[in-house]
Amino acid sequence: MARLDPHSYCDDAQPQTDTVDWVARVDFASKTLTAVATLTFARSGSGPLDLDTRGLTIDRAETLDGRVVPFVVHTEDAVLGARLTLTLPEGTAGVRVAYRTSPEASALQWLEAAQTHGGVHPFLFSQCQAIHARSVLPLQDTPRVRVRYTAALTVPAQLKALMAAAFVSREVDGDLAVERWQMPQSIPPYLFAFAVGDLAGRELGPRCRVWAEPGVIDRAAFEFAGADAMLTTAEALFGPYPWDRFDFLTMPPSFPYGGMENPRLTFLTPTLLAGDRSLVNVLAHELAHSWTGNLVTNANAEHFWLNEGFTVYAERRIQEVLEGAERGALSEALGRESLDEAIKGFKARPALTHLRTDLTGIDPDDAYSQVPYEKGYLFLKTLERYVGRPAFDVYLRRYIETFAFRSITTDDFVRFTRAALPGALEAIDAPAWIEGPGVPSNAASGGSARLDALRALGTTPPADAVAGAWSPAEWQLWLQQCARTPDDVDCAALDARFDLSVSGNFEVLVAWLELGVLAGYVPAVPRACQLLSQVGRMKYLRPLYKALMVRPETRAVARSTFEACAPAYHPIARQVVRGLLSAP
Numbered sequence: 001m002a003r004l005d006p007h008s009y010c011d012d013a014q015p016q017t018d019t020v021d022w023v024a025r026v027d028f029a030s031k032t033l034t035a036v037a038t039l040t041f042a043r044s045g046s047g048p049l050d051l052d053t054r055g056l057t058i059d060r061a062e063t064l065d066g067r068v069v070p071f072v073v074h075t076e077d078a079v080l081g082a083r084l085t086l087t088l089p090e091g092t093a094g095v096r097v098a099y100r101t102s103p104e105a106s107a108l109q110w111l112e113a114a115q116t117h118g119g120v121h122p123f124l125f126s127q128c129q130a131i132h133a134r135s136v137l138p139l140q141d142t143p144r145v146r147v148r149y150t151a152a153l154t155v156p157a158q159l160k161a162l163m164a165a166a167f168v169s170r171e172v173d174g175d176l177a178v179e180r181w182q183m184p185q186s187i188p189p190y191l192f193a194f195a196v197g198d199l200a201g202r203e204l205g206p207r208c209r210v211w212a213e214p215g216v217i218d219r220a221a222f223e224f225a226g227a228d229a230m231l232t233t234a235e236a237l238f239g240p241y242p243w244d245r246f247d248f249l250t251m252p253p254s255f256p257y258g259g260m261e262n263p264r265l266t267f268l269t270p271t272l273l274a275g276d277r278s279l280v281n282v283l284a285h286e287l288a289h290s291w292t293g294n295l296v297t298n299a300n301a302e303h304f305w306l307n308e309g310f311t312v313y314a315e316r317r318i319q320e321v322l323e324g325a326e327r328g329a330l331s332e333a334l335g336r337e338s339l340d341e342a343i344k345g346f347k348a349r350p351a352l353t354h355l356r357t358d359l360t361g362i363d364p365d366d367a368y369s370q371v372p373y374e375k376g377y378l379f380l381k382t383l384e385r386y387v388g389r390p391a392f393d394v395y396l397r398r399y400i401e402t403f404a405f406r407s408i409t410t411d412d413f414v415r416f417t418r419a420a421l422p423g424a425l426e427a428i429d430a431p432a433w434i435e436g437p438g439v440p441s442n443a444a445s446g447g448s449a450r451l452d453a454l455r456a457l458g459t460t461p462p463a464d465a466v467a468g469a470w471s472p473a474e475w476q477l478w479l480q481q482c483a484r485t486p487d488d489v490d491c492a493a494l495d496a497r498f499d500l501s502v503s504g505n506f507e508v509l510v511a512w513l514e515l516g517v518l519a520g521y522v523p524a525v526p527r528a529c530q531l532l533s534q535v536g537r538m539k540y541l542r543p544l545y546k547a548l549m550v551r552p553e554t555r556a557v558a559r560s561t562f563e564a565c566a567p568a569y570h571p572i573a574r575q576v577v578r579g580l581l582s583a584p
């Protein structure tokens, strides 16, 4: 027997799940799901079967032909959750487990009507990455075990359910509706996803539809109007789109991430709705995951860079085609800023800045950082520079074709790359990237004329004509540059001249408020607190809470803001901010 994933009780000597049939009733009053999960195995088996669970109450278990299956729920582990051991009778082809979820299920956020845009109906959504699917259903919660599934969700009839799967049917019976879905392609369990709320959809093209609350749908449809063209661009780069449809859902403001690449239904933060389509690179990122991540998947969280490094690379290739090389260079520079910041944060734990990590005993949410994204990107960019783009493009297509619908490790990547690009890994000293800390000195860097001009400014404000022509990315970079020496910046003058405190672009606004708070610019503090009460995206919570904790006079404000806002934050975000506020 072997447990091959440090974050799962899955034992590869036991039967492996092939398909899941999930039937669940959503109860907003008790914030629970009452459900039956039927797991069918790739091959019949007997004896112990270990499944992952967290906070589930197991009511009963039986075989597909109705024989009782004895089970034990072990003591809950803080990182892994509780192991559920079933004892399968001879010749068991599958099991049916009846259970209920906990109101504290770590994958689920139950929003009160007041937390939605419309303010009338409640909202429910799931976020299963990295290891939260087990709080929704008992399963082998490791990307190594890919499953296909069918699902039937019973929800209040006035609400709409959506799943990251193909829609089958909706039947209304009195005040309840049953919505059926199926996922014909195999997915790792962290891509299991659904949402329930007052939702409207708008077609954006033959394969793309955007979903949002009715009051947000017009803005969302405008912002993401280019989705279909983006999909065509991505196919030209990476091969045919393997998931049939590319729909996406604009989430309520508490959604903790920029996006989540749930196949057939990407989840997106509403902070992307800048009104000028300037933040659609996040949509490009989630789309790119259709190949790198969802199709070729990391075997466990220790190889997360295979998902995110490849996807940042792919995202920037899409962006380069759609917006030009100059814009790509700015994105790369922004990425490098966030990477350096992340590496600084891991000063005491440099092993977490390796591409391949050892996460035994470590919660993947605690290890989460920009390192797998941006260091992974730089590694691939360095490889691309060494072999040349034409050879790299052939390599990338072959990598995707070879590992499609498989879950792989860094060793699989190394073996494949050695054979496909002989000598390249040695030439760029791949071990220093994969098994070493920080960023190796041979990292490729793009650069551009606009980037150089911006760097040359230092903390000097741009001339009005220049500022008027600046893209949000240039503003963001310049503001971040100023935040390194905040005492040299006259924030009041800047705000008066460029109206930064009322920027409609969250990336610019947060970079500005971070600078303002660090510089002791008093009006920035209430504005930052107001923003912290309106959105729950961790990318913004982190720098603003961190900045508020720098000066003694704003620490109490940080704590009281968090106390007031915490109930509205997603459980994952709450945990992250609590960590920031308790840091010495």
Ligand SMILES: [Zn+2]
Pocket (backbone or CB within 6 Å): 285, 289, 307, 308, 311
């Ligand atoms: Zn990603």
